[in-house]
Amino acid sequence: MPTYATTGATGQFGRLAVAELLRRGTAPTDVVALVRDPAKAADLAASGVDVREADYDRPETLEPALEGVDALLFVSGSAVGQRERQHAAVVEAAKASGVGRLVYTSVLRADSTDLPVAPEHVATERLLAASGIPTTLLRNGWYTENYVGLLGQAEATGSIASATRGAAVSPATRADLAAAAVTALLDESTAGRTFELGGPSFTMDELAAAFSRALGREVAHHEVSPEELAAGLRAAGLDEGTAGFLVAVDVATADGALEVAAADLEELLGRPATSLDDALRAARA
Structure with a gap:
């Protein structure tokens, strides 16, 4: 074998x-x-x-x-x-x-x-x-867990902020991406192929709405400038390099860098990718 x-x-x-x-x-x-x-x-x-x-x-x-x-x-x-x-x-x-x-x-x-x-x-x-x-x-793409990780902030403050300018992201859960990787590992016919992997898309407004459903309280998304986001991250205790990295990710996100159809992921999974609401339910459990 x-x-x-x-x-x-x-x-x-x-x-x-x-x-x-x-x-x-x-x-x-x-x-x-x-x-x-x-x-x-x-x-x-x-x-x-x-x-x-x-x-x-x-x-x-x-x-x-x-x-x-x-x-x-x-x-x-x-x-x-x-x-x-x-x-x-x-x-x-x-x-x-x-x-x-x-x-x-x-x-x-x-x-x-x-x-x-x-x-x-x-x-x-x-x-x-x-x-x-x-x-x-x-x-x-990014892990859904990167966004689920904002749930504590949302619960504490009732808000999240981004500089994504309304752009969508298409993250996938770590478990889905690992399962897709194992499919590729077991299936030698995938050799030579490139898969662009993302799950169901959502905007930061939609993320805030999902947080509202999960928490049973209103969560708002505030669109800010990259400079405002950087200042807020530094005020929260992040060092300059980490804050700069996160701002750069949001700026790239605003240009569509993290949005992709779920087709490649679902081909490897053989099923629908895990939804944001399901990921939130699992995290809350």
Whole structure:
């Protein structure tokens, strides 16, 4: 049987992917969990999953960890500014160890977006293309959880703010994106394809209305300028870099960077993507 591996297997996304592989009947012995700290994957090891140390910042760990892997779910790193270097090490190790196929989690419209995270993903996509390893590109939109995370603020203040100028976003739940990734990992016919992945679209006004339904109280959305948003974020205690990043995301959102039809995601899921209201109900539960 093929051996399937996922990087970042103790992260939120990677754990969901491993669980989905097992749920679909993949034998634990055919699943490789690649992690920086094997001690944090003791539960996976106890279930029979092959846990191996693989640290993006320690290239010497990568080639041994990838030995015997037929298909790799390559979850992009979280260290913004370091990913091109880290990802190059993974691609080189995959080539050296003979990985047969890769599925990479990129970002929505990586090659044409103004999202500040895109350049490192574009560089990785180019590395993958040059590697000669058959690759599936999963260009993921934002997680629905990024927006659900505003629920506490909405409950406390009765309002949310953005500089999105009424533009829609098409986020998907982390679980939906992980399930889609596992479909691509298990289905070798997806190699060579690029999927632009997003869920049901909504504006920030519609997000506020969904919060109102979930909380049973009125929540308003206030449209502000990028400068006003930055000032508010700094006043809330965010550092200059984080505030600037979040403002840049809103500015890109206003230009349509995070809106996409749900067709690609639903093709991989084989079902409708999770709605915002359902995601909110799950979070409240």
